[in-house]
């Protein structure tokens with residue numbers, strides 16, 4: 399799909415994208431490159447997948463992509479990746495927190511470690527990356543932080559107590575840092591994607607027939623695309639959103655809106 403944005407809106411910028419080796423965050427990193435970014439660092443735990451993604455992105459964009467294997471639960475690995483990024487590109491303008499873990503499990507059967515693991519990757523990992531990038535670069539230069547969230551916790555979502563709690567924490571981090579770091583020229587915002595086609599999250603959380611059932615519950619009657627989310631990331635980082643701070647924008651076709659399913663059933667609307 400052709401972008402509605404000018405292709406130089408991020409001219410010369412550099413992004414640091416956790417979870418950038420696949421899915422939504424790979425799409426965000428690619429969109430940054432396609433709109434002028436001079437370089438992107440992508441981070442993930444699987445070195446092979448990461449370097450394959452980096453090669454593909456370099457080839458497609460003709461720009462530089464650094465693959466930095468990193469577990470966001472380990473601050474020293476994040477710091478090393480930030481240092482490698484600064485060495486390679488000389489700056490960091492945009493930090494995207496996209497690394498996340500999720501699976502379906504009823505609370506009563508979820509192990510203590512299962513809950514803790516998702517909290518550690520999503521919430522603590524987001525804090526770690528924000529804190530380390532602040533220290534290494536953003537405090538002195540300003541920039542943008544984008545935290546990838548979800549809508550799971552707006553009402554309540556069964557089988558995802560771990561991810562719901564984790565993303566509620568992420569939203570809180572977004573608001574607090576917007577408040578504390580706004581005076582230093584750092585904008586902190588979030589994106590809360592709904593069901594996005596072609597992602598690992600979607601295939602894990604709504605496999606097979608659940609996919610079609612889910613589409614019926616979405617007011618726009620389709621799944622989202624990775625480009626839908628990437629467009630929102632471009633909006634937030636391009637300057638068009640220069641007065642938006644502490645906000646998490648929902649990109650879900652209206653899917654989370656409460657009452658949708660019941661009301662439509664009452665009206666007999668399919």
Ligand code: HXC
Pocket residue numbers: 498499500501502503508509510511512513515516519548549550561591592593598599600602603
């Ligand atoms: C129950 C599970 C489980 C599952 C892991 N655990 N998978 N419990 N059901 N399917 C438990 C393990 O048993 C273990 O607890 C603990 O979690 C840690 O698991 P490990 O495999 O040792 O940890 P780790 O290697 O760090 O990886 C865990 C993980 C990974 C990150 C959670 O399994 C995972 O989910 N990867 C998928 C990444 C992904 O899909 N990302 C996109 C997320 S989508 P015990 O007690 O046995 O030691 C997203 C959007 C949400 O976040 C909103 C969508 C609308």
